[in-house]
Amino acid sequence: MTVPSSGIEVVFTGLGGTEVVATRTSSPHPPRPHRVLVRTEAAGVAFAEVQMLRGRYPAQPRNPFVPGYDLVGEIVAVGPEVSGWRVGQRVAALPVTGAWAEHVELRDRDLVAAPEELDAADAVAVVLNGVTARQLLRAGNVRSGQTVLAHGVGGGVGILLAQLAVAAGLRVIGTASAHRHAALADLGMELIDHRTSDVRSRVAELAPGGVDAIFDPLGPTSLDESWRMLAPGGSLISYGSARTLHDPGPWWAPYLKIAGRIGRWELLRLLGRTGGRRARLYYVKSDEQFRADLAELFRMVGSGRLRPRIAGRFPLESAAQALDLHISGRETGRVVLVPGLSAE
Numbered sequence: 263m264t265v266p267s268s269g270i271e272v273v274f275t276g277l278g279g280t281e282v283v284a285t286r287t288s289s290p291h292p293p294r295p296h297r298v299l300v301r302t303e304a305a306g307v308a309f310a311e312v313q314m315l316r317g318r319y320p321a322q323p324r325n326p327f328v329p330g331y332d333l334v335g336e337i338v339a340v341g342p343e344v345s346g347w348r349v350g351q352r353v354a355a356l357p358v359t360g361a362w363a364e365h366v367e368l369r370d371r372d373l374v375a376a377p378e379e380l381d382a383a384d385a386v387a388v389v390l391n392g393v394t395a396r397q398l399l400r401a402g403n404v405r406s407g408q409t410v411l412a413h414g415v416g417g418g419v420g421i422l423l424a425q426l427a428v429a430a431g432l433r434v435i436g437t438a439s440a441h442r443h444a445a446l447a448d449l450g451m452e453l454i455d456h457r458t459s460d461v462r463s464r465v466a467e468l469a470p471g472g473v474d475a476i477f478d479p480l481g482p483t484s485l486d487e488s489w490r491m492l493a494p495g496g497s498l499i500s501y502g503s504a505r506t507l508h509d510p511g512p513w514w515a516p517y518l519k520i521a522g523r524i525g526r527w528e529l530l531r532l533l534g535r536t537g538g539r540r541a542r543l544y545y546v547k548s549d550e551q552f553r554a555d556l557a558e559l560f561r562m563v564g565s566g567r568l569r570p571r572i573a574g575r576f577p578l579e580s581a582a583q584a585l586d587l588h589i590s591g592r593e594t595g596r597v598v599l600v601p602g603l604s605a606e
């Protein structure tokens with residue numbers, strides 16, 4: 263068991279754009295009780311880091327901090343009182359922050375075994391995004407043959423949600439910018455360009471009776487429209503507020519509006535006034551269900567039933583470029599940080 267004397271990590275030094283993204287030397291220490299030290303093989307870039315960069319993340323960390331929601335890596339040291347994990351094992355986890363580092367200390371109870379044969383980038387692409395997609399589909403309470411609307415199917419969560427939904431026998435209507443449609447054409451869904459079309463009237467043409475579930479990561483204004491597109495008995499699952507990234511005012515204001523709308527619809531549902539339509543909030547967390555879902559997603563990737571897309575791989579030193587690529591939306595697929603990769 264060797265604890266490396268130093269490593270590198272990415273740090274967000276303040277709020278703003280990628281000019282506040284820096285790297286610094288870290289000094290890993292022997293893991294504390296019930297913790298392991300992991301050498302990161304791949305860490306994901308997600309919308310959450312963009313929110314953290316702008317100061318719009320719910321539970322915003324204080325600057326400076328090391329970002330990084332999810333990772334896959336190898337255990338290099340095991341702390342006291344850890345059982346069931348050993349040096350050399352490949353694991354995945356969802357630390358929320360801290361994953362954009364060469365070495366990361368993780369709690370043993372948060373670890374999920376990651377198959378050795380998977381490409382590290384493919385594996386990390388399903389940690390935050392895959393589990394979110396799988397749990398959203400479960401929350402949607404839908405069955406084969408029904409129709410769902412998923413917003414942002416060209417994004418990290420959306421592309422996996424669409425694949426899982428199609429595989430479950432659902433008819434999927436997805437929104438994505440037009441430049442992504444060719445890359446998404448083989449996934450078996452019907453696409454709407456949300457930038458140039460009126461999504462509500464297009465959905466009404468495609469599904470005149472409404473849709474059975476809507477997965478909405480866009481926030482309060484979108485939720486109102488989504489609610490009106492639901493078929494009787496349908497489910498609206500709210501899981502983000504992407505449209506409010508650049509809003510002025512406190513980060514929590516849009517979430518208060520989301521909670522208010524969901525609370526009102528739930529009350530109306532209990533009074534029997536929504537035709538069985540229901541609305542729910544979803545938030546991913548690192549718990550037993552997360553670990554079970556991730557293990558199943560790894561099996562799906564291993565057998566080719568789920569195919570993550572990777573838009574780009576960058577070393578930690580190029581985290582700013584990785585974020586730029588993610589924010590630009592030029593490519594469709596997950597941007598991944600790979601420590602030790604040589605810069606292009």
Ligand SMILES: NC(=O)c1ccc[n+]([C@@H]2O[C@H](COP(=O)([O-])OP(=O)(O)OC[C@H]3O[C@@H](n4cnc5c(N)ncnc54)[C@H](OP(=O)(O)O)[C@@H]3O)[C@@H](O)[C@H]2O)c1
Binds near residue numbers: 442
């Ligand atoms: N609740 C949870 O636990 C949880 C977990 C993970 C992620 N999330 C949320 O899920 C969302 C996606 O995260 P991600 O990391 O997958 O993000 P991402 O890769 O950055 O993708 C975001 C997608 O949103 C789409 N989009 C932006 N504005 C839109 C609009 N007005 N109408 C339709 N689509 C729009 C973009 O589509 P185009 O580029 O095609 O226009 C883009 O593909 C975020 O809101 C995030 O906060 C929530």
